[in-house]
Amino acid sequence: MALAGETALNTDKPLQYQGRKASRAKSEQRRRVILEAALRIVVNEGVRGIRHRAVAKEAGVPLAATTYYFKDIQELIVDAFTLYTEKALHTVEEFTRQFYQPMASMTGSDIRSEEGQQALAEFMVEQLTVYLREQIVTERDMLVAEQAFRYEAIVNERIRELAIMHRRVIFERAVAFFRDVAGSAQPEADAEIVLALLHSLEYRALLNQQDDDMASVKDVVRRYVGLLLPSLIRAAG
8 A cells, every 4th residue: 555645546636745745654553553443433433523532542643643643623534534535546547457458359250259249248237236246345444435425525615526536437447448448339328327326326235234145236237237238239230
């Protein structure tokens, strides 16, 4: 994981933390522990639960440590969501890598054959379902943090900038897939649709407090891919 203020991700503007920068590895570790604690509070209590004393208690550090790194609550909140963005973009990069490698051999004439169509459909269904299972079950806390992140982006200008960067990276990855791999005639529209689908299914899982109803999730994904695939085949033809 990159140190504060750095990122290995390909974004136009590197992630920038607002609080005091750590010059030593041990100091950076403590700073990260504080931010991780702040994110846990967001998950359990919402953003309004973030207070210097509460974060210090959750992190197991002296109160003076939180005030040393962060001059006020606003700075602590912004940096907590900067850490969230860093984590979320890392997840996107990893999923993109896993998705693209096998997909590279399914382009062109492959998807015009019956076998190619079936292979493409099954691959997309499986990969999207695996991703959703990971988010809904393993990374449930990150999904909760994401909901808080979206709201704060509406009311907080600095967090809005993070949210725009976060969405742009995800959207560009989806557009690249539909344009370069799937051969879509409308990659931007298809990207919007698949992202809306993923967000809807994730939100439904959070509302229902279900982490194991993946059969229903897979059915919805399969229906979506079934509707999408004919347009991809026509575009490839």
